[in-house]
Amino acid sequence: MTRSITVLGATGSVGASTLDLVRRNRGNWRVVALTANCSAVELAKLAREFEAEVAVVGDESCLSDLREALAGSGVEAAGGPDALNEAAARGADITVAAIVGCAGLAPTMAAIEQGGTIALANKEALVSAGEVMTAAVAKHGATLLPVDSEHNAIFQCLEGEDLANVRWITLTASGGPFRDATREQIEAATPAQAVAHPNWDMGAKISVDSATMMNKGLEFIEAYHLFPVGLERLRIIVHPQSIVHSMVEYRDGSTLAQLGPSDMRVPIASALAWPQRMDTPCAPLDLAAIGTLTFRAPDEHMFPATRVARECAEAGGAAPAVLNAANEVAVAAFLAGKIKFTRIVAQCEQVLGLGIPPAPNTLDEVIAADADARRRAGELLERV
Ligand code: NAD
Ligand code: MG
Incomplete structure (x- = not known):
């Protein structure tokens, strides 16, 4: 059965991983809209390859480049924030929300208002809108599937379970590139060092967030909205290998965890195929080769971001x-x-x-x- 898909933020890291999966199962998908901020040539190339209905640049000043790059392709070109919202509202079966930052909020809400399925990577949108977004999901009968690897892991560990039985939800954190750095090294950290994540290949903004641990702080708030078990049941543990993507402990003492390679195609595939499963090209998990999985408590003196985020969640x-x-x-x-x-x-x-x-x-x-x-x-x- 063919399904239709829209990718908001198609030229980014999550967008590329999503389109890689679509490319491998091309016959299963009809692409509705692909969007970017300004990378007109790159976006046009993707729109041609995937025979998208429409390609949209958020920055209207890039629209003439997009039109030129799409000439003769049959793909509609549009630009500006309203065009992003209009494309998101075309009612694809599944919309992958992979714009970075609060800039993705309005188009994500436009997709939610169509009542479809939203595969959410854009955590900043949910962190900012909170109950406004979760209320819209309920009101319009939309389905919000988390793509953020931790939340996708938790979602999988909660399937078929009663939230009332949850004792703890534990978000794992890699600790970022400075997890073993001294205070002096952190004081002197450069952008190049901060974006060089040891485990994941991601966009610049989330890489810096991983380095400050604000990513985990935002994820804490994201988890609070996605899984309403109460803030007091959410905690964070540092797990440098990024193999255990998060865990749920139940009141009988059972802990369920989701494990996998540090490759966003795994959680994206889980959302794209849900409630089924699909193939990915990711290497099977070789725990014997990995050997050791370690865990430690977060250090909120060195990395205060998780404390600040928790206080904001409480407020x-x-x-x-x-x-x-x-x-x-x-x-x-x-x-x-x-x-x-x-x-x-x-x-x-x-x-x-x-x-x-x-x-x-x-x-x-x-x-x-x-x-x-x-x-x-x-x-x-x-x-x-
Ligand atoms: P990225 O910087 O690689 O890509 C961002 C995409 O959004 C690009 O297509 C860009 O053109 C578009 N964009 C940027 N600003 C825009 C604007 N103002 N208007 C419209 N479009 C705009 O980012 P990414 O790493 O793919 O992350 C995307 C989202 O997914 C973020 O919210 C991030 O926190 C989340 N996420 C990413 C990863 C990862 O592995 N990269 C993992 C988990 C969650
Ligand atoms: Mg994450």
Whole structure:
């Protein structure tokens, strides 16, 4: 049976892994929309290959390049935020939300409003919107399947189970490239060092988030919304090998875990085929070759991001949206060489300290809280 698919963020790391799976099972899929921010030539190449209905660039200034690159292909070209939302709302059977940052929120919500299946990689959207997104999922009868490897693991460990029986949900964290670094090394960390993740090959923003551990902080909030067992049942453990992708412990003392290679095609395939399974080209798990799996408690003195995120989850309302926006601004500034690595999380705390807007009830209110926090974070940057 052919299914239709839209990939928001098709030119990124998760987008490429998704399209690799689609390419290997080409006959099973009809591609509706592929989107990118501005990589018009790359996007056009993908749109031609996958015979997409429409290709969209979020940045309207890249639309003329896209039109030119798609000339004669029969693929529609569009650009700008409204065009992204319109493409997301074309009602594909499954929409892979793989834009990075809160920029992916509105198109993800547009897909949710069609009531289809959303394979969610774009954690910042759920962190920012929280209950506004989960309420929309319920209202429109959409299905939200987590693609983030930890949440996909938890989702698999929870299948057929009663949440009331859960004692703990444990998110594993690789600890990032600085997990064994000294304080001096972390103080002096460069963008090149921060994006060089030991286990995963990912986009720049999430790589920096892994290095600060803000990725795990955002994932903690993401887990809170996806699996409503209460914050007190969520915890984080550092597992440097990234083989155990997360675990669920039940009240009888049984712990279920999902294991696999550090390859995003595994959780993406799990979401694309759910509730069935599909083949991937990933190498089988060779535990004898891996030999040792280790675990340790996170160090929140060296990496305060998980503490800050937990406090935002506890505060609720707009606090996670403010944290996410402040972090996006700080990570961009770090990547641009404007601030030190350790300023990223420090600046998030400063922005949070400037005040939290009232709890958002609508998408527009979430977007306003995000914009407000970005403005404050930008002003702070100008002062340093
Ligand atoms: P990436 O930077 O490689 O790709 C991002 C994609 O979003 C690109 O297609 C880009 O063109 C598009 N984009 C960026 N800004 C945009 C904007 N303003 N408007 C419209 N489109 C825009 O990122 P990635 O590593 O693929 O991550 C994507 C999402 O998946 C992130 O939320 C990340 O946290 C999450 N995620 C990624 C991985 C991974 O292994 N890469 C794992 C788990 C979760
Ligand atoms: Mg993850």
